[in-house]
Amino acid sequence: MDWSLPLNLSTQGVVIDRLFWIIAVLTGVAFILVEAGIIWFSIKYRRRDGQKAHYTHGSKKAEIIWTAVPAVILAVLGIYSGGVWADIRGASALPQDALTFNVVAKQFEWNITYPGSDGRIDTADDFVVRNQFHFPANEPVIVRLESEDVIHSFFVPELRVKQDAVPGMTIPIWFEATGTGEYQIACAELCGLGHYSMDAQVVIHDRADFDAWSAGQAAGN
Numbered sequence: 001m002d003w004s005l006p007l008n009l010s011t012q013g014v015v016i017d018r019l020f021w022i023i024a025v026l027t028g029v030a031f032i033l034v035e036a037g038i039i040w041f042s043i044k045y046r047r048r049d050g051q052k053a054h055y056t057h058g059s060k061k062a063e064i065i066w067t068a069v070p071a072v073i074l075a076v077l078g079i080y081s082g083g084v085w086a087d088i089r090g091a092s093a094l095p096q097d098a099l100t101f102n103v104v105a106k107q108f109e110w111n112i113t114y115p116g117s118d119g120r121i122d123t124a125d126d127f128v129v130r131n132q133f134h135f136p137a138n139e140p141v142i143v144r145l146e147s148e149d150v151i152h153s154f155f156v157p158e159l160r161v162k163q164d165a166v167p168g169m170t171i172p173i174w175f176e177a178t179g180t181g182e183y184q185i186a187c188a189e190l191c192g193l194g195h196y197s198m199d200a201q202v203v204i205h206d207r208a209d210f211d212a213w214s215a216g217q218a219a220g221n
């Protein structure tokens, strides 16, 4: 069994993965302590013949400790993850002038609108490719996510990005890939009978390769 996280190809991945491991270790330790306590107490204080039950109102001190410690841990995690969220998804986190793509989900496919040779979206030279998301590495990329019908979810584990596509909303997300390669967009929201087949190919290029690919697609349209 492979316990490691998927390959990280996102500049945002290091902080996300760190937060994941901090929470996994804290909750893992709490789980082991609680389960061990249940087993230990149920053996130590089990019913025995000839032994009278002991009635107790409990320990105020113990209750204060086991309430306050998790409360402090949760507050620290909340503040810490709030900072991570603000850096990645906050109102001012979206990069200015990044290459922008429209990704429109529908049952059961992903349609990607490319900015074309002028590098700008919503212009005459835009073109659409179904289930193929090509973009360049080593620069921030914005995806404007929409849905034509039901709620879908744009999920690329290697980019550490997962965002619902909601009908009637345009949701901008961004990421920067640190390497090239071919990966997969999987729809991560049960969206109908064909949900299992709703995937698209992600191809991350060097900038020069991306420009060449984009020019070839535009010429073919």
Ligand SMILES: [Cu+2]
Pocket: 105, 106, 107, 108, 151, 152, 153, 187, 188, 189, 190, 191, 195, 198
């Ligand atoms: Cu879907």
